[in-house]
């Protein structure tokens with residue numbers, strides 16, 4: 069049994085403590101907005117917030133994070149209206165969309181840490197996440213917009 | 219209002235662009251439109267006329283193939299609504315007009331929404347056909363050509379979009395495969411005892427080229443797979459396949475005067491002697507690349523109790539192919555296959571024929587287990603089982619005239635056939651030249667008196683599939699690099715030399731001159747240089763300029779300008795995203811993308827040794843759409859062919875050394 073605090077709820081899951089958080093979210097809690105891309109900490113499709121910080125959920129074992137606060141894309145905002153999400157729509161960022169939950173979670177964490185990031189800061193931070201459709205320019209514009217419109 | 223569309227959505231925005239065309243002629247209220255992708259098209263209504271009338275989304279054919287038919291369909295539907303309203307109101311049809319989803323009878327002031335009309339009983343009267351002349355003239359368009367918001371984007375910002383990997387149906391179990399390390403080999407299970415005792419593992423099953431572990435969760439299935447003890451037949455002819463050896467063989471073939479070179483395109487009288495002393499020769503090599511779509515391949519299948527039908531959830535570029543495969547596997551008819559065509563997490567040419575193995579395996583597993591099965595490949599599986607873009611070695615021979623004009627050019631491409639691998643039953647062995655390799659090598663816009671493009675077909679030593687840009691990527695890379703070489707030898711420059719070649723191509727010159735102007739070509743800041751390429755894709759035209767520098771050993775592409783003429787862009791913002799995505803795909807193939815194989819096994823594993831472009835390598839990109847008022851064409855591929863040669867030519871201008879290989883060799 070593992071107890072996790074996900075999106076403001078405490079849930080008890082019957083899985084082995086070495087299961088990656090990614091698979092606990094997707095297969096047990098059915099929070100499929102967090103995506104699987106590589107399982108190796110290389111693509112960021114699985115990015116969630118752990119105590120407010122962007123982390124690769126494929127690299128976290130549930131047994132290690134029982135007391136921590138986990139936020140997924142489903143819990144980022146009640147109505148899907150976090151400033152980053154609104155900016156993503158305004159800039160029409162997604163193409164296939166598969167990487168975008170992770171991109172949005174990383175961008176949101178960046179902005180809460182650094183509300184007015186420089187372009188270099190954005191590029192440094194966001195280079196952790198791959199987008200094979202290469203929506204990168206729009207991602208930069210959306211983050212700049214979110215920083216402005218808060 | 220729901221508009222069904224036949225194309226498959228893999229990120230390119232077909233879900234918005236296609237319905238826009240229908241809505242335009244239908245005079246629909248766009249704010250009420252939602253859309254749905256067609257699954258099993260049993261009546262054969264939704265197929266793409268440019269691809270044999272089947273549901274198959276590839277080659278940027280979607281907008282081009284569907285444009286006329288969808289306009290007709292929209293207009294015809296509007297006509298039927300008008301007839302129904304006229305009958306209901308008892309007024310002549312010509313007096314019934316439409317405005318944004320509403321039918322009006324001006325004389326009496328009566329109105330009805332489309333939705334209301336649709337609930338009326340259809341009167342028994344012949345439908346009046348709409349003639350092409352009665353379609354809206356372009357000046358009256360209010361939807362086509364505008365930047366409406368894409369309909370799929372809100373769900374893609376909340377995680378709500380469902381890909382096949384997210385499908386969850388009652389009683390479903392997960393499956394992971396231990397896949398044959400070398401193509402075509404069969405497994406023997408020495409022991410599965412250790413796998414079966416793992417918590418959550420339900421079953422272990424041998425399949426034709428794999429062993430599958432069924433489990434209550436994906437993670438348990440992965441753990442089960444690790445505990446298997448399996449050996450393989452080790453008899454595959456691909457056991458000796460080696461990518462370096464293949465490149466050697468391709469080079470030998472390209473240089474062999476007696477090679478079986480099959481003409482793909484020829485102009486002029488063909489009497490040129492390319493062994494003479496004044497011939498300029500160069501070689502270009504493109505290595506294998508892998509698609510790396512972000513969603514690893516997966517399929518969900520639920521076979522019916524009688525074993526003769528199934529429901530399927532799949533992200534596929536061809537619903538038609540997937541249905542046919544499923545019906546064949548189950549020995550049933552297509553009407554028993556319920557196909558849910560899911561949003562794809564990227565495709566880029568990978569999701570065409572993959573169903574013939576993966577869907578087959580999911581169906582076999584579901585039938586055996588008697589329950590729905592979600593079969594998922596890990597990223598490692600996806601990399602190791604890649605269907606690669608064929609490697610090419612290209613040899614160019616050219617003769618310049620006294621005046622520096624290009625008089626004769628021979629473009630030889632040594633490569634295996636992709637088509638033969640993906641569609642063996644449609645491959646005609648007599649033809650021996652493959653459009654998926656050769657298309658783009660025609661150099662149709664260049665005025666060259668003596669021209670030949672030839673395919674030297676080599677045996678296949680890896681699995682192959684088209685990759686974004688198809689043949690155009692490799693062949694335009696070689697040709698456009700060689701054109702810069704010729705310009706130098708002719709004592710000309712990259713712009714004047716190409717302008718002369720393009721003198722009979724107004725659309726070609728249009729994009730070329732535009733990009734020269736946009737980039738202020740040749741006036742790069744200190745320490746940087748510009749390179750240019752002209753490379754279209756099918757009926758689209760494009761030209762690009764790259765601005766590069768080296769930071770130590772690291773190649774930096776700072777800026778990229780492109781001018782593209784698609785004829786007409788239905789949904790400009792999606793089109794621009796596609797062009798930009800294509801340019802970055804091309805740039806990515808320059809930097810680090812490379813699949814290699816040794817003893818029949820792909821050497822790379824995951825994104826740590828196969829790395830697509832990341833944000834820190836993304837240049838500032840500026841794209842200008844040139845509207846030439848020609849029929850529309852798609853934007854999926856057009857960015858790719860121009861990117862790599864423009865960058866290579868910029869490196870040449872900067873360093874004097876011209877890269878002749880993709881990816882570029884590391885600078886030392």
Ligand code: FES
Nearest residue numbers: 105106107112126
């Ligand atoms: S799935 Fe976690 S980083 Fe790729």
Ligand code: FES
Nearest residue numbers: 164165199200201
């Ligand atoms: S939008 Fe397709 S991978 Fe990012």
